Amino acid sequence: MSDDVSWTRPAALAIPREGYFELQRGRYGPIYPRTPACYGFSIIAKVKPGREETIRAYGKQIEEAVAANPEVLAPLRLHYLRWQLFDVGSGLHFQYQGIFDTDFDKYTEDAVMLFSQTGITTVFTNLEGFPEDWKENPEAFVRFVREHQCPSFLEYGEYPYVTADEVKKALRLKAAFSDMLDQMQ
Template identity: 70%
Template sequence: MEIRPQAVAIPKETDHLEQGKYGPIFPKTPACYGFTIIARVKPGRAEAIRAHGRTLAGALAGNPHLLAPLKLHYLRWVLFDDDTRFMYQGIFDTDFDKYTEDAVALFSRAGVDTTFENLEGFPEDWRTNPEAFVRFVRAHHCPSFIEYGEYPYVTADEIKKALRVKSALSEMLDQMQ
C-alpha cells in the first residue's frame, strides 16, 4: 500500500460545516485535527508560561502517558512579540469538541493548572465551565487555510503501532544474524 502525501485547502467560511456542541466542526485533514490559538499574555506572566512548560515537560518525563487521553500528535507553545503574545498549536486525532472536553477533564481531574490562566480573558471558572473554556479557545482560534500530511489521515495510535512492528521486526532480524 502506497501512502501518498496530501494537502487540503480549508475554506474561510464555516457556515456549511457540521455544528458540534461548541460550534463548527472543522474537517479532518491530512494532518488530522487541530487548532492554533493566539492570545495576549497577562503583563508579567511570560516567565510563568515558560515555567509551566518546564513543569509539563517534567510531568511527562515522570509519566510519558500523561497526555495520552488527548490523542496528541504534536503540541507547540510559542511566546512572541516581546513575550506579549502566546501561540498554542495542537494536532490531535479527535475533533475539537472531544479534545477540549478531554483536556478540561484531564487537567481538572489531575488538579493541574493550565498555562492559559496566564492569558488575558481566560475564564477563572474553566474547571467547572467547559463552555467558557471553549468560548475562549474559539475566540482566539486562528484557523489554518491549508494543511499537509506526509502520511495523511494516520492516527497517533497507528503510528505507534507501526513503530512497534518495525522494532519487533528489527529485533527479529538482528537475532537471525
C-alpha cells in the same frame, strides 16, 4: 474525509476562511474538518502582564510531568504540541498549536478533564480573557478556545489521516521485525 484515503501518498488540503467546508454544528460551534494532518488548532491570545516567566515555567512543568509519566497527556491523543511567545507590537502573545486525533470539542473537553484530574493548571490561565471558572464550566473553556482559534488555510500530511496510535503501532511492528531479524543472524 473518508478513512479509505491512502496514507502512502502525501496530501494537502486548502481550507476556506471559515475553517470548514460545510457548516455543521458541534456541541460548541462549527465542526472543523479532519485534514491530512488530522485535527488541530492554533490559538493566539494576549498574555496577562508579567506572566511570561510563569508561562515558560509551565512549559518546564509539562516537560517534567511527561518525564515522570509518559502517558500523562495520552487522553489528548496528541501528535504534536507547540507553544510560542511573541510580541506583535501590542504586547506579548501566546500561540498554542496542537495536532491531535479527536475533534475540536472533544479535545478541549478532554483537556479540561485532564487538568482537573491531574491538578495541573492550564497555561491558558495566564491569558487575558480566560474564564476563571474553567474547571467547572467546560463550555466557557471551549468558548475561549474557539474565540482565539486562528483556522489554518492549508494543511499537509506526509502520511495523511494517520492517527498517533497507528504511528506507534507501526513503530512497534518495525522494532519487532528488527529484533526478529537481529535474532536470525
